[in-house]
Each structure stands twice: as C-alpha cells, then as structure tokens.
Amino acid sequence: MERYYQPEIECASREQIKAWQDERLVKQVRHVWDNVPYYRKKMEEKGLTPDDIRSSDDLHKLPFVTKADLREAYPYGLVAKPLKECVRIQSTSGTTGKRVVAFYTQHDIDLWEDCCARAIMAAGGTDEDVCQVSYGYGLFTGGPGLNGGSHKVGCLTIPTSSGNTERQIMFIKDLSATILCCTPSYAAYIGETMKEMGLTPDQIPLKAGIFGAEAWSEEMRQDIQNTLGIKAYDIYGLTELSGPGVSFECSAQSGMHVNEDHFIAEIIDPDTGEVLPEGTKGELVFTSITKEAFPLLRYRTRDICMLTREKCSCGRTHVKMCKPMGRSDDMLIIRGVNVFPSQIETVLLNHGYPANYQIIVDRVKNTDTLDVQVEMTPEMFTDNMGEIAKRQKELVDGLRSMLGLAAKVTLVAPKTIVRSEGKAVRVIDKRKI
Numbered sequence: 001m002e003r004y005y006q007p008e009i010e011c012a013s014r015e016q017i018k019a020w021q022d023e024r025l026v027k028q029v030r031h032v033w034d035n036v037p038y039y040r041k042k043m044e045e046k047g048l049t050p051d052d053i054r055s056s057d058d059l060h061k062l063p064f065v066t067k068a069d070l071r072e073a074y075p076y077g078l079v080a081k082p083l084k085e086c087v088r089i090q091s092t093s094g095t096t097g098k099r100v101v102a103f104y105t106q107h108d109i110d111l112w113e114d115c116c117a118r119a120i121m122a123a124g125g126t127d128e129d130v131c132q133v134s135y136g137y138g139l140f141t142g143g144p145g146l147n148g149g150s151h152k153v154g155c156l157t158i159p160t161s162s163g164n165t166e167r168q169i170m171f172i173k174d175l176s177a178t179i180l181c182c183t184p185s186y187a188a189y190i191g192e193t194m195k196e197m198g199l200t201p202d203q204i205p206l207k208a209g210i211f212g213a214e215a216w217s218e219e220m221r222q223d224i225q226n227t228l229g230i231k232a233y234d235i236y237g238l239t240e241l242s243g244p245g246v247s248f249e250c251s252a253q254s255g256m257h258v259n260e261d262h263f264i265a266e267i268i269d270p271d272t273g274e275v276l277p278e279g280t281k282g283e284l285v286f287t288s289i290t291k292e293a294f295p296l297l298r299y300r301t302r303d304i305c306m307l308t309r310e311k312c313s314c315g316r317t318h319v320k321m322c323k324p325m326g327r328s329d330d331m332l333i334i335r336g337v338n339v340f341p342s343q344i345e346t347v348l349l350n351h352g353y354p355a356n357y358q359i360i361v362d363r364v365k366n367t368d369t370l371d372v373q374v375e376m377t378p379e380m381f382t383d384n385m386g387e388i389a390k391r392q393k394e395l396v397d398g399l400r401s402m403l404g405l406a407a408k409v410t411l412v413a414p415k416t417i418v419r420s421e422g423k424a425v426r427v428i429d430k431r432k433i
Contacts, residue, residue, distance in 0.1 A: 002251060002314050005121040005153065006114065009261050010316045014309075017260050017317065022055040024289035025264065029053045029062070032295055035080040038073050039297070056264060059287060060275050064298045070100050070240065079103050081293045091139040092239040102239050103293040109148065111290055115245030115259045116149025122250045122257075122314070123208040123233040125179050127154030132175075134168055134182035134190075135213065136422050137161045141243025142213050146181040149245065155179065162186060162421040165193050176205040184216035184224065184232075185424035188355050191227030201229025210235050212244050214423045215324060215342050219349030221253075234323060240299055241288050247321055252313045255320035262290045265319060266298070267307055270328040281306050283328050284321065302329045332361060332427065334368045337405045341426050344407075347398040348374055356417045363431040370407040372399065378414050 004010045012020075030050045032039040042063045043049070052061060070078065079086065085105050092100045104112070125131065131150040135142025143161055150157040158171050162182065168190055171177060180187060187209055194204060206228050212235035224232045236256050237244035246263055247256035258265045266275055267282040276282045284303045288295050303324035312320060326340030333339070341359055348357055356375040361368065374395065382388065388411050395409040418425075 003121045003124065003126065004316075005118040010118060010257075010318065012261075012317060014317060018056065020261050021264055021289060024261075025056050025059060025287065026050075026053055028287075028289050028291075028295055028297070031292075032080055032297065036078055038069070038077045042069075059264060059266065059298070062287075062298050064273065064285065064300050065296050066300050067100070067302075074099075075101050078296070079293060080295055081105055086293045089139075090141045090144065090239050090243060092141075100239055102242070104242075105292045108242065108292055108294075111262060112145060112242040112245060113148030113152050115242070115248075115262065116145045117152035118149075118259065119210060119233070119235050119245050119248030120146070120149050120153045120155065120179065122248055122316075123179065123210050123231070124251075125150075125153050125155055125208065129153070129155045129179050130158065130175055130177045131155035131179040131181065132158040132160055132168070132172060132177040134160050134162055134180060134186060135244075140422070141237065141239045142181075142183070145237070145243040145245055146210065150179075150181075165190060165421075169194060169197070172204065172206060178205060178207050180206050180209045180228070180230070182209075182211060183213045183420075183423060184211040184220055185214060185355065185420050186422070187211050187224050187228070187232070188220065189419050189421075191224055192354065195227055201227065204229055206230045208233065210248075212236055215326070216355075217342050217345045217349060218323075219346055220355045223349060223355065236321070236324075238286075238299075238301060240294075240296055241286055242291065246286065250312065250314035250316055254312075255308065255322045257312070257314075257316045257318040257320055258307075260318045263288055265307055265321060267305070268300075270302075270304075278307055278309060281325065284324070302327045304328055304331075332359075332429065334361060334370050334405060337403060339370070339403055339405065343402050344372055344399065345426075347395065347402050348372075351395060351398060352380075353377070353395075356419075357426070358417055359427045361427065361429045361431060368431065370405065371410060372407050373410045373412055373417065375414055375417050376411050381414055 033050045086103045087106050088104045133146045137143030209230050209232045221232045233249040235244045235248045237246040247258040249256050264287040266285040270283040284301045284305050286299050287297045305324045306322045308320050358373045360371040392409045399407045
C-alpha cells in the first residue's frame with residue numbers, strides 16, 4: 001500500500017500544481033526584487049521588472065543563476081531575509097574556491113523537512129520504523145535533512161552520522177533499524193562489511209534504504225538490494241535549493257518525483273540556455289518558489305537528465321526526473337570523447353565487480369590516458385597472472401564497446417582502494433587543462 005506524508009499535495013491535480021506554481025513564482029520574484037539587490041541588477045540587465053512575470057509561463061524570461069553567481073555574491077549577497085530571521089546555514093564542499101553557503105529561516109527548515117518526510121514515507125516509512133541516518137551531519141545537508149524528515153514521520157531516529165562502520169552495524173542489529181539513509185557508496189560498504197561478518201540478508205532487519213548525494217547506477221542499486229535484503233530508493237537535492245528531498249523515488253523506482261509545490265523544474269540546452277520540450281535530455285534547472293532566506297531562481301544544476309509526466313503507479317502527480325545521467329561539468333572529455341563515470345561503473349558491475357574503483361585520467365605525450373583501477377572481490381582474488389590478464393582484457397573490451405575508447409584496466413587486490421564514508425572520490429584527473 002502506497003503511503004503519503006501530505007496526500008492532498010502529493011496527489012494534487014495538474015491544475016492545482018500549476019496554480020500553486022503561478023502564484024508562488026509571482027510572489028517570489030517580487031520578494032527577490034525587493035530584497036536582493038544582486039537579483040534586481042540581474043533582472044534590470046535583461047530589462048525585466050516583477051510585472052513581467054505573471055505566471056510560471058513567464059519563467060523562461062528570468063536570468064539564470066549559476067555557481068559563479070554564488071561565489072560572486074558570497075557570503076550574504078543572495079540572502080533575502082534579515083539575518084535575525086535566519087536560523088541556520090548549511091554548506092557544500094565546493095570543489096573550487098569558496099564554499100556554497102545557504103541560509104534558512106525556521107519556515108524554510110520546516111518545508112525542507114516536509115520534503116524529506118515525503119521521501120521517507122514513499123520508501124514505506126511510518127511512525128513504527130527505526131530510521132538510521134548515516135549521512136554526514138554538520139554543514140552537509142544529508143544528515144540534518146533526513147533527520148528532520150524522520151522526526152516528522154515519527155520514526156525512532158538514530159543520528160549515527162557517517163563513519164565508524166562497526167558501530168553502524170551494531171545499531172542496525174541491536175535497535176532493529178528498518179530504514180538506512182546514507183550515500184550509495186557507504187551503503188555498499190556497510191553491505192560488504194556485513195557480508196564479511198557472515199550476515200545474510202534475512203539476518204539484517206533493514207527493509208528500505210534512501211541513498212543520494214552521489215551518482216549511482218541501476219546495477220549498483222541491485223547490488224545493494226541483494227546484499228542488504230532491502231528496497232533501495234534514490235533521493236536528490238542540492239544545498240543551494242535546501243538539501244535532499246528536492247525529489248525522491250516512490251515504489252515504482254523509475255525516477256524521482258520533484259516536489260513541485262516548492263520547486264519548478266526545467267530542462268535546458270546547456271549550450272544555448274533554451275528551454276527544451278518535456279522528454280528531451282538536457283540540463284536540469286530549478287527555481288525555488290517557497291524559500292524565504294535563500295531563494296534561487298532558475299539555478300543551473302549542471303545535472304543532465306530528463307523530465308516525464310507519464311502517469312505513475314504510485315498515484316503521485318508531480319513530475320518525475322530520471323537519475324542524472326552525468327553532469328554538463330564533470331563530464332570527462334577524453335581524446336575528444338565524452339565519458340561519464342557512471343558508464344564505466346555500469347560495465348564493471350555488469351562484469352560482476354563491486355562498485356569500488358577509481359578512474360585516473362592523465363596526459364602522456366599530448367595524448368589522454370584513461371586508467372581504470374578495479375578491486376577484485378575476495379572470491380575472484382588470485383595471483384594467477386594469466387587469469388588476471390584475461391579478466392582485464394574482458395573489461396577493456398567491455399569499456400571499449402561502452403565508450404568507443406580504449407582504456408587501461410588494472411585489477412587490484414580487495415580492500416586496496418580507499419573506502420569512503422561520504423562521497424566517494426571516483427575520478428582523479430591529472431591533466432593540466
């Protein structure tokens with residue numbers, strides 16, 4: 001039986017969702033115009049005033065906001081409420097230079113926690129469940145978001161944060177945790193450790209997992225589900241918009257419902273900025289229409305994906321986004337070929353390897369090199385060089401057919417690639433580009 005946290009919103013008619021979006025967008029544009037000089041200047045540069053935005057049909061007129069704007073306006077340049085009304089910041093580990101700092105009023109936190117509560121209930125959670133939140137706490141949004149959502153659902157919440165895997169497993173067993181929230185790579189590591197301890201899926205009390213904050217493939221999902229004996233659900237979010245819970249998977253496990261009463265999603269051509277028709281692959285852009293302290297309009301996520309309004313078996317009516325298929329900025333271009341790490345992961349998992357790998361890109365004598373280091377499982381591990389060479393060749397062939405590109409594959413002993421308790425570092429690019 002499908003469960004909803006706010007059924008009247010999650011299953012609202014398309015007309016109702018559009019009406020909310022129209023009204024809230026108009027109000028939000030006025031809010032940023034009045035309170036954020038940085039935004040007003042961006043709008044004036046395009047010859048716009050709030051009167052030009054009468055409904056969500058006018059959204060395309062507004063300027064985009066990018067990571068570069070966040071860096072330029074850091075720290076307070078995009079805050080739309082007096083600081084005395086802001087109660088918290090969250091921050092992402094920015095890959096370059098300044099961190100992204102997002103601000104929240106108490107109302108913003110309440111709405112964010114509602115979104116996370118919807119995700120937990122979509123994964124089958126109720127007030128009878130024990131929810132272990134093994135995302136990092138602190139500045140990272142994962143822990144605080146799911147923690148708040150879990151409280152709203154009424155679950156007994158175990159705020160373990162990430163790390164100390166033995167303790168994680170002790171709590172899962174001793175307190176009979178039924179829902180696990182963490183990054184997919186950490187879930188895979190917990191599963192791997194439990195397997196080594198001799199635990200079989202039917203001895204693990206977990207029934208569901210909510211995994212996000214990094215890209216993971218369908219094959220990795222199957223792997224985690226089999227090892228832990230659970231159903232694994234995807235969740236998506238960005239600190240810039242609030243955190244996890246911008247969208248989440250339902251029982252159909254075929255894409256994530258965007259919480260359209262809070263966020264308007266668009267797909268654009270990453271090169272021209274033109275809005276693309278539904279069902280087309282492009283860059284995902286979000287507008288937050290209920291955020292008070294840090295409202296971003298038309299924020300370019302750099303995630304490549306598609307949106308669909310096909311009727312969903314779960315009864316929710318909000319638009320679905322597919323799993324991001326890579327990014328318009330962390331895409332690797334190797335010898336002129338576009339390569340996404342998720343493509344490499346798919347080949348490895350299809351050949352029976354665990355999701356413990358590292359992609360090392362370099363440039364030797366002006367030619368790009370691609371070296372994929374892959375851990376063998378204990379069952380595969382052998383010192384027979386002929387066997388290893390044969391296995392490496394299979395992967396080289398698999399990668400060539402997936403990428404159209406020759407890669408070097410190095411099989412390494414189990415446990416030699418450093419484990420991650422947060423986001424896994426999958427790609428090391430040594431090229432000086």
